[in-house]
Amino acid sequence: MNKKEAFFIKTYGCQANLADSERLANLLREVGLNSVDDVRSADWVIINSCAVRQSAENRVYGLVNNLEKLRINELTNLRIILTGCMLYHGLPYLKKRLPKVDYFVKTPDWLDFIKAHFGASRRRSRITNSVTEYMGYALVPIMEGCNNFCTYCVVPYARGREQSRPVEEIINEVKDLVKNGYRKVLLLGQNVNSYGSKSKIKTPFTALLTRLNEIEGLKKIAFLSSNPWDLTDDIIEAMALPKMSRYLHLPVQSGDKEILRKMNRKYTPLQYIELVKKIRDRIPDIKISTDIIVGFPGETKIQFRHTVDLCQKVGFVKAYVSMYSPRLQTAAYKLTDDIPYKEKKRRWQVLDELINKKRCFNLDRFDS
Ligand code: SF4
Incomplete structure (x- = not known):
């Protein structure tokens, strides 16, 4: 592989996508690619898409058209990869709708794609460490997917069913963040209230918040998103802990x-x-x-x-x-x-x- 190959990631959508993009960027750097801020310098353009609304998808269609013009006008060899939530449409639909995209890679399949194109990465888990920042908070995904099937929402199709990271992995990640100077963390999940719902603990999210509050040097803990139907009294009690943010998105x-x-x-x-x-x-x-x-x-x-x-x-x-x-x-x-x-x-x-x-x-x- 040419070590000087460069990538550019364009991210649409929510903080979960931002965190995914940063983890992907880390994986690509690990196997020797450079990240660049100008799409014209990139060999690989990765579009991390959002499918929550049609307007978000329309932006992707517009970007792919512009990239194709760039390829033609400047005779560049850039390759376009589409990833993220639009993959829920399935390959037949996407290939027809976006014929100029070179690769369609589902978020969980990135390790395999990287291995096939750039060599092995040391990472094993699909939910791995990241240090993406959002308004001064380090983003820490604690779970992925959703089991709720609100009738308007593509997330259960796009991100699959709920899958929680182990508590110890999250605690260790946050401790590392604190060692590296971060003081605030934003825990991410589609419905954080049901974090660890398969565990034997009664309210695992409460247990996680309590453990995080005990980390020395950590000053602020926030989370996104919490849904009204399973925001229990225990969770409200944990939200009152001293390091918890006084901001709730409901x-x-x-x-x-x-x-x-x-x-x-x-x-x-x-x-x-x-x-x-x-x-x-x-x-x-x-x-x-x-x-x-x-x-x-x-x-x-x-x-x-x-x-x-x-x-x-x-x-x-x-x-x-x-x-x-x-x-x-x-x-x-x-x-x-x-x-x-x-x-x-x-x-x-x-x-x-x-x-x-x-x-x-x-x-x-x-x-x-
Ligand atoms: S809980 Fe949120 S992510 Fe899950 S289906 Fe409903 S709106 Fe979508």
């Missing part, structure tokens, strides 16, 4: 009971509000952010208004609001995507103004 998705049912979210708006109250009673200075989807199939104006009401009651510090887009293979894909784009956009704006811009708006005018 996706609500909708404030309407029927829409939540159609989304296969296992709580009602009232249960969500009661959970928030319980958390605030125990940790009064906690700040809560959320995810919301507007324009889910069949969402009426009244149902959307229930979401607005819930947001007003809860007082989120931030909301990641997205307009529903149907995703292949998901259960909701079979429902008619009947809310026009203009209406979805209007609902998006209402929540953005209310939560993120903290502006008042005239809901009655909106309703009319």
